[in-house]
Amino acid sequence: MASALRSLVLVVAAFAVGGPVASAAGRAVPQRMMSTNVCTDLLLLELAPKSRIASVTFLAPEAARALFPGAADGIPLNHNSAEDVVNVRPDLILDSGLSTPLVRTLARQVGARVVDVKDANNFQDIRDVLRQVGDEIGERPRAEALIARMDATLAGLAADPPKKRLRVVAWSGGSAVPGKGSLTDAIITAAGAENIAARPGASESSFGVEExxxxxxDALLFGGATLGQPSLLNDEGQHRVVRELYAGRRIAYSDIAHTCGLPQSADSAVALRRALAALPPKRAIR
Known part of the structure; x- marks a missing residue:
C-alpha cells in the first residue's frame, strides 16, 4: 500500500500545475472541483458553472436527469477512487465522509481541500448544506437564491394547508420505512400529511402487511421512481390485499429528492400535496 501511494503521489506531482486564479472571502476560489457522492454531485451541479466542475460521480447523469436534465452532460465521471484524484487533479473535493483514507491522502498531496458535507434530514439541514457548499466554492449568492426559492415553495404550502390531514406511509412491501427525523418525514409534513411511521425517537420503522x-x-408512498417510473422490486413487494385496497392510492416519489437534501425536496412536497388531493375514494377489503 505504501509503495502504491508513493507511486501515485509521484504521478500527481508530475502533473499538478497552476492553481486558483480568484479569491473570495479570503480564500482562493476553486477552479477544478470534484464530487465523490451523488448528493454532493447534485449540489455542485446546481451551485457551480460547468467550467469549474472537473468531475462528478458516475451516478450523476441519471440523478440529474430526474431533476435538471442536461446539467451533468459533458462533465467527466469518477468512481471515487485514488486514480480519479490523480487523473482529475482537483483543487477541492466535495465528500460525504465515505472516501477511503488513500483518496484523502492523495487529496492532501495535490493540494485539494476536502469538504465533508453532512446528510440533510430536514429543510433546515438543506439550508445549512447549501450555505456551507456555497461558501466553500465561492457561490454563496447562488446558494441564497436557491434557499429563497425553496422557502417560497414551503411558505406557499404552509399558507394553504389541506382541509384534511391525510395519513400516509412510505411503504414498499415491508422492512424499514422512513420515520421521524428523516427527510421523507419532513417532505410529508410539508405536504400537509401525517407520516404514520413517525414514531418518537425512530428514524426508521418496520411495517409488515398486518401492521x-x-x-x-390513506395512501402508500413508494420510491424507486428516480426516472419517473416505479421499480419492479416495489411492485413485487405488494401483497394481493394491499394491491386491492390501495389501487389508485399508491404514490410514487423520486428517490433522489427524498435521499439528497436539495431545493427540489420542497418541489417533492408540492407534488405529494397534488397527488394526495387527487386520490380516489378508499376501497373496502372484500
Whole structure:
C-alpha cells in the first residue's frame, strides 16, 4: 500500500500545475472541483458553472436527469477512487465522509481541500448544506437564491394547508420505512400529511402487511421512481390485499429528492400535496 501511494503521489506531482486564479472571502476560489457522492454531485451541479466542475460521480447523469436534465452532460465521471484524484487533479473535493483514507491522502498531496458535507434530514439541514457548499466554492449568492426559492415553495404550502390531514406511509412491501427525523418525514409534513411511521425517537420503522392494514393509512408512498417510473422490486413487494385496497392510492416519489437534501425536496412536497388531493375514494377489503 505504501509503495502504491508513493507511486501515485509521484504521478500527481508530475502533473499538478497552476492553481486558483480568484479569491473570495479570503480564500482562493476553486477552479477544478470534484464530487465523490451523488448528493454532493447534485449540489455542485446546481451551485457551480460547468467550467469549474472537473468531475462528478458516475451516478450523476441519471440523478440529474430526474431533476435538471442536461446539467451533468459533458462533465467527466469518477468512481471515487485514488486514480480519479490523480487523473482529475482537483483543487477541492466535495465528500460525504465515505472516501477511503488513500483518496484523502492523495487529496492532501495535490493540494485539494476536502469538504465533508453532512446528510440533510430536514429543510433546515438543506439550508445549512447549501450555505456551507456555497461558501466553500465561492457561490454563496447562488446558494441564497436557491434557499429563497425553496422557502417560497414551503411558505406557499404552509399558507394553504389541506382541509384534511391525510395519513400516509412510505411503504414498499415491508422492512424499514422512513420515520421521524428523516427527510421523507419532513417532505410529508410539508405536504400537509401525517407520516404514520413517525414514531418518537425512530428514524426508521418496520411495517409488515398486518401492521400496515391495522394502521389503515390513506395512501402508500413508494420510491424507486428516480426516472419517473416505479421499480419492479416495489411492485413485487405488494401483497394481493394491499394491491386491492390501495389501487389508485399508491404514490410514487423520486428517490433522489427524498435521499439528497436539495431545493427540489420542497418541489417533492408540492407534488405529494397534488397527488394526495387527487386520490380516489378508499376501497373496502372484500
Amino acid at each position: 400496515l392494514l391495522t394502521a389503515d393509512p
